Amino acid sequence: MLFRIKIIWLTACLTFGVNIFSLPVFAKDTATPSQTEVREMLKNICGQNNILVQENMSGEDRLGCSAREAKKRISLSITNEDIFRVEGFIYGSFSKPGVKEALVDIEATSEPRSLFYGGSMLLRRSGQGWSFVWYKSGLRLNNCLKVPFKNNQSNVICKYEYYSANSQSEWLTLIDFENKTHKNTTLLSVSNNLGNCKPPFRDIKITKFSGRDINSDGTTDIILNVRAGISNAKKIPESQCNEVNGKLPNSKMYQLVFLYNGKSFQPTPQTAKQIKHFDYLMKTYITK
Numbered sequence: 001m002l003f004r005i006k007i008i009w010l011t012a013c014l015t016f017g018v019n020i021f022s023l024p025v026f027a028k029d030t031a032t033p034s035q036t037e038v039r040e041m042l043k044n045i046c047g048q049n050n051i052l053v054q055e056n057m058s059g060e061d062r063l064g065c066s067a068r069e070a071k072k073r074i075s076l077s078i079t080n081e082d083i084f085r086v087e088g089f090i091y092g093s094f095s096k097p098g099v100k101e102a103l104v105d106i107e108a109t110s111e112p113r114s115l116f117y118g119g120s121m122l123l124r125r126s127g128q129g130w131s132f133v134w135y136k137s138g139l140r141l142n143n144c145l146k147v148p149f150k151n152n153q154s155n156v157i158c159k160y161e162y163y164s165a166n167s168q169s170e171w172l173t174l175i176d177f178e179n180k181t182h183k184n185t186t187l188l189s190v191s192n193n194l195g196n197c198k199p200p201f202r203d204i205k206i207t208k209f210s211g212r213d214i215n216s217d218g219t220t221d222i223i224l225n226v227r228a229g230i231s232n233a234k235k236i237p238e239s240q241c242n243e244v245n246g247k248l249p250n251s252k253m254y255q256l257v258f259l260y261n262g263k264s265f266q267p268t269p270q271t272a273k274q275i276k277h278f279d280y281l282m283k284t285y286i287t288k
Contacts, residue, residue, distance in 0.1 A: 029146045029156075030088045030105070038063040038086045041104060041123055041130045046070050056085045056107050057117065064106065074132040077119075082110035084118070088141050090156065094177045095133065097151035100125040105141035116140045116160070139175065139184070147211045147220050149178060149260065157187070157222060159206060166195040166287070170206050172224065174265060187258055187265065188224060190278055193287050201231040202285035203248050204278055214257055222258040222265055227251055228278060230285050 033041075042051050046065030056062045062085035067078040078084055088105040095101065102125070107118040115138035122133040144158040156175040161168060171189040175182060190204040208225040215221065229251030254274055258265040267275060 029090050029092075030141045030144050031090070033086060033089050035063055037089070041089075041102065042086070044129050045074055045121075045123075045132055047073075052083060054083050054085050056087065057109065062086055062107070067108070067110075074121075074135070076135050077111070077137050078108045079110040082108050084108040087118075090141060090144060090146060092146055092154045093152055094122065094154060094156070095124075095182065097153050101133070102130070103139075103141060103156065111137055114138075134182075136182075145209065145211060147174075147222065149219070153177060157209065157211075159209060164195070167191055167193045168195065168205075172206060172209060176264075178263065185264075187222065187267075188226075188256065188275065188278075190226065190228075191282055193285070196287040197237075198287045199232050199234060200285040200287070201229075201233065201248060202281055203230075203251065204228045204281060207253070215259060219260045219262070221260050224256040224258075226254045226256060226274075226278070228254060228281065230281060 039048075039051055042063065042065060046069050050065045050069040051063055052065055053061050054064050064083055064085035066080070067076055067082045067084060068080040070076055070084070071080065076084075084106040085108075086104055087107050090103045091100070092103075093099050093101060094103065102123045104121045104123055105118070106121060109117055111117050111119060118140055119135055119137040120139040120141055121135045123130045124133050139158075140160070141156075141158065143160075144156050146154040147157055148154045155177050158173050158175070159170065160173060161170050169189065169191040172187045174185045174187055176185055188206065190206060192203040192205060194201060194203055205227045206224055207227050210223050211220040212223055213220055214223065229248030231248045231250070256271040256274060257268045258271065259268060
């Protein structure tokens with residue numbers, strides 16, 4: 001399910017409302033680790049002899065270890081009986097300038113589906129190898145981008161999706177390492193109701209996000225492309241539902257910009273106005 005172009009569980013997820021991840025079409029900085037890298041990362045966390053090969057939820061072999069063994073050394077919210085698996089990582093300096101760190105994405109089925117069946121560990125490299133800093137449930141990394149801020153440190157911005165039987169929600173989350181608690185901030189949250197096959201139809205979707213210095217101040221800003229459309233067309237046959245996606249007659253592409261002001265990312269006036277419009281559409285175009 002993670003780091004693949006096709007999600008084999010899509011049908012089940014749409015039927016039962018299971019959390020699944022967005023396709024990593026424009027993920028920039030998340031990489032699939034080699035076994036050598038994973039073994040090196042987990043050596044001080046699990047113990048060299050406790051590293052296991054385990055199938056993930058997509059049936060692919062991944063390295064990991066039992067939560068019971070790891071919790072002898074670190075603090076995790078994963079149950080003792082679970083075996084977590086390393087799915088990906090992002091290298092960088094996050095919590096402190098000049099240090100080598102890695103955000104490590106792990107899958108753990110004991111974590112609830114509302115937290116995407118896993119989370120991420122922040123590890124720090126020193127002369128003694130990798131050491132554990134913290135673990136955050138629900139912080140998955142399959143579609144993320146590093147955003148530098150100062151002293152060669154980086155924040156991380158990730159796109160998430162939730163599919164239910166009748167709708168799809170998407171949101172863009174900033175993991176803010178400038179804040180001492182490394183809090184998460186949602187920059188944008190949108191949704192569609194196309195799965196209902198009932199009017200009025202609403203299709204608002206984040207199609208791309210990236211980082212670029214928009215105002216030439218030497219800092220990285222965040223740019224989003226969003227597709228939005230509405231329709232009061234009559235109910236369509238269920239067999240044609242998928243054909244509606246992205247093809248509402250008045251769909252338009254919008255570009256949203258969040259400028260970095262030295263402390264946080266703030267929407268431009270035009271972006272703030274557009275977000276209010278999206279909020280209006282999501283409150284107004286609701287399937288009866």
